[in-house]
Amino acid sequence: MKSPQSRAARRTSLIRKLGLAGLISAALAAAAPAHAEGRIRIAEQFGIVYLLLNVVQDQKLVEKHGKNDGLDIKVEFSQLSGGAAVNDALLSGAIDIAGAGVGPLLTIWDRTRGRQNVKGVASLGNFPYYLVSNNPAVRTIADFTDKDRIALPAVTVSVQARILQMAAAKQFGDKEFNRLDRLTQAVPHPDAAAAVIAGGTEINAHFGNPPFQDKELAGNKNARIVLNSYDVQGGPSSATVLYATEKFRNENPKTYRAFTAALAEAAQFVGANPEAAADIYLKRNKSGLDRKLLLSIIKNPQIQFKVAPENTLGMAQFLHRVGAIRQQPASWKDYFFDDPVTSGGS
Structure with missing residues (x-):
């Protein structure tokens, strides 16, 4: 088993390599x-x-x-x-x-x-984008707890993340617009859908898009729509x-x-x-x-x-x-x- 010092050294080396790769990539982009x-x-x-x-x-x-x-x-x-x-x-x-x-x-x-x-x-x-959960206890966004994890394509900046913030502001007030951000994780749609359909993982909800949301509803008997983006945004968007x-x-x-x-x-x-x-x-x-x-x-x-x-x-x-x-x-x-x-x- 590797020591904590050894693992730390490996992480430091990886960070340095990634940093160098980033600098090279940036330089090439600037020179192009x-x-x-x-x-x-x-x-x-x-x-x-x-x-x-x-x-x-x-x-x-x-x-x-x-x-x-x-x-x-x-x-x-x-x-x-x-x-x-x-x-x-x-x-x-x-x-x-x-x-x-x-x-x-x-x-x-x-x-x-x-x-x-x-x-x-x-x-x-x-x-319409659906927030789908396979947790039977979750029927509205107010039911999410620290035990839930919501997959979406990018934390805070994706359209799903922003719609979730809009819904939270309506539910809890503008000062609490980011209340559910702590439960979100960035996961590609195909992987998030697979997790929701299979169940048994920490990802038990997914704010996705078609066809992934439709596959979840068809593939897991516990899956249900917790939130519809059209309801949050006041109609087709x-x-x-x-x-x-x-x-x-x-x-x-x-x-x-x-x-x-x-x-x-x-x-x-x-x-x-x-x-x-x-x-x-x-x-x-x-x-x-x-x-x-x-x-x-x-x-x-x-x-x-x-x-x-x-x-x-x-x-x-x-x-x-x-x-x-x-x-x-x-x-x-x-x-x-x-x-x-x-x-x-x-």
Whole structure:
């Protein structure tokens, strides 16, 4: 058995290595020149909320709209977990388009205002997010105790974390908005869903998104919905969005325009072809999800695949009220770029 001193030495060595790797990574990012028109790097996460990006990728819609504008575009997709990781990737220059929740967007918009000026590009649609628990004693958020652990994609900054804070503020008062934060853990959606379905682990609740929340409800007889994001936000809301820096948008107008046009076409495609959209999701995500369950989610009348954001200002105002962001937006247009595809948003 290794001594405490030996374990401490190993930790110190690892920290030094990680620190050096971080410095090297930062140096490379700083040295990398801004790429010219004709390349776009997009980060997505997990779930059906990213279906529009799956369609864009599968049908090569960015490339299609780029060629219509006389431009060959190289499109790169990557998959990350959690708004914090996505925001770090965007600010380091590793990606051009970030896919995450409205919570991470508002955080990075607030922190980069007057510098990188990160703003929203488009919504990926309206989706109800469920906080699901397999603890029979938990029926409302007031029933959670120190024995419970709530998995979500990123602690405090993810859209799920922010909605939980909004719910806590309504339940316990604004001064207690972060009362449940101590119970949350950052866990990728697939792992969190597996834990809730299996039971018997410290993770007995998950604030997720479709299809993971649906799999939990179907896979564990004790699983129940404790909280619905629509109830917290006062109706259908755009929880997951795409955002970028002002620099990328300004320096790559044709590429940016091709991307937003591709998103709009993808939204039309999903609405008109849910069966084909389901097949694309299964193929792109190599998912073993039951196709019938998947189709029921895509056709759920509470879900709308659309690119104009809806009902996002309430969260922004809440975050300012409790001091989570410094800037107070007067309108959703403060943190979204002004583009034709998002006109009529809110």
